[in-house]
Amino acid sequence: MTDGPAAFLALLDDDPTWRVPGAFRWRADAADQLDLWLVSLDDPAQRQRAEVLLDAMAAADDVLFAQVRDAIRAGEGRAALSPWLDVGEPTGAHYDALDALIAGVFALAEPVPDDPRPPADMVFYQPTPMRHIVDAVQRAALSPADHVLDLGSGLGHVPLLVHVLSGAAVSGVEREPAYVASAREAAVSLGLPEVSFTCADAREADISRANVFYLFTPFIGPVLRDVIARIEAEARTRPLRVVALGPCTRTFARQAWLHTDAPDPEAADRIVIFHSRR
Ligand SMILES: C[S@@+](CC[C@H](N)C(=O)[O-])C[C@H]1O[C@@H](n2cnc3c(N)ncnc32)[C@H](O)[C@@H]1O
Known part of the structure; x- marks a missing residue:
């Protein structure tokens, strides 16, 4: 410097x-x-x-x-954050100044999880770098007409930011009760009634209201397989989008009921957006 x-x-x-x-x-x-x-x-x-x-x-x-x-x-959060929303074509898993800014704004308590060692095939908490969420909101053209569901929502950064940037209703499903309590507290303190959190296993949670599913590789193996089967069943009832980041993207890229325009449908370090086939 x-x-x-x-x-x-x-x-x-x-x-x-x-x-x-x-x-x-x-x-x-x-x-x-x-x-x-x-x-x-x-x-x-x-x-x-x-x-x-x-x-x-x-x-x-x-x-x-x-x-x-x-x-x-x-109701003016997007405008207030606009000086920091030019994220280009983000890649990578590192954190940057935008993450520090969002962490300061959301002021999420970071409780010690009740269950620090997740069961087999379930991934421990790690937040999505926020530039990827800015990118996802833009590329998926999320709007107040959408209902986004973050499967494995952790402390809730993604639902909070997606709603602030797009106006979409957003829910999070998270198995760790302490994280859900922290996320709910932040949504209440920020006055965001359209952001909600449920403490549940994604294999059993109600996913019937969402038309956009976000997954930052919250699980792998048979758990991912079960949840994908549930999303596929929902896709028979309405058009859906799946927004994926990390290794789970590869599994979505192999689903015949999904398609994407992404140049690299299996990219693990960039958001990939999939659409259900009619
Ligand atoms: C990689 S973190 C992603 C957090 C958040 N979606 C984000 O992108 O910032 C994965 C989260 O999924 C949760 N998780 C893992 N298995 C789950 C399951 N079967 N049902 C619900 N949540 C689960 C973990 O507790 C963890 O908080």
């Missing part, structure tokens, strides 16, 4: 634009740099200056998070 700690600290003193709440990305990069230097910085005065700046950056972030939360409650 700059030549060294002394020059960088001077830059932060001279140019106050990083204090503007909306300068989130810049602040995130600067905080990363300061954190890195703090590991080896020997000069006590520089250390103290860096720590004060990090606190000031966290305070500016908190102001931004509160502003976006207020906008979400007022």
Whole structure:
């Protein structure tokens, strides 16, 4: 970002634009740099200056998070997030500044799961990097006419963000009760009655209202097979879309009742959107 700690600290003193709440990305990069230097910085005065700046950056972030939360409650969340929604053609499993922003805005409690070791063929909690969800909302053209179901919804980032960006009704099904409690709390605190969460096994949950199914590889093997059979049965009653990320995409790509325009239907590091055949 700059030549060294002394020059960088001077830059932060001279140019106050990083204090503007909306300068989130810049602040995130600067905080990363300061954190890195703090590991080896020997000069006590520089250390103290860096720590004060990090606190000031966290305070500016908190102001931004509160502003976006207020906008979400007022039904203007998409506009409030718009400066950070240009995600290009995202790939990969890493997290970036958008994930930090969404984590700060949603402020989801992260409880220890009651069952820290999931049963065979069920995958432990790992959130989708949020740029993939921005991409999915755009490419699947999600709208208030849709009902999206996140199968294995974890702490609820996906349902919350999908609703904020698209206006679609969104539900999450999650087997871990502590995660469901946290997700419900966030939906209530953000004033989002069209986002709901059910604590259930995806093999048994009610999936009859959804026309879009999202799966970030929540299960594999026979569990995935059972859930796919349930979605296929629903596809006989109405047109459906399946939005997949991760290794489960390969299994969906092999379903004769689904088709996709994606150049690589088996891509594991990019959202793939499948449509049911009529
Ligand atoms: C990889 S995480 C995905 C979380 C979330 N969908 C996201 O993309 O951010 C998988 C989640 O599925 C849940 N899960 C695994 N097997 C399940 C099942 N049979 N029924 C419901 N949820 C399940 C796990 O507890 C975990 O929270």
